[in-house]
Amino acid sequence: MEHSKLPWKLRTKEGNAGFQVDAENQPIADIRYIKGEGSSNKGIQTEKANARFIVRACNSHDDLLAALLGDDENCIPNAQTILSQVLLGNYEAAKTMLREMCLIHAAAIAKAKP
DSSP states (O other), rough: OOOSOOOOEEEEEEEOOOOEETTTTTEEEEEEEOOOOTOOOOOHHHHHHHHHHHHHHHHHHHHHHHHHHHHHHHHHHHHHHHHHHHHTTOOHHHHHHHHHHHHHHHHHHHHOOO
């Protein structure tokens, strides 16, 4: 079975009753802070941080996985090609290839960052 379609979105529930994770405008998860003895308002902030973390992690999962898997299959051939370009004196071509590899990873990482 497949998970709900991405991207997931976070919204505050009415009456400050916690947070809801939605996929295609349908609720898929509720995140609530249950106040216990000696707890403070800090719990609500933790609840919100947890909800944001879940949504961000799920929405960035596919991009991060693709960047890592692509690296696994292409790392050695790409490194050999770049080294060949350097040895041939084609420094600009080598820099361009390195930049392209870095951009793929940077985009995936940026999506996962808060």
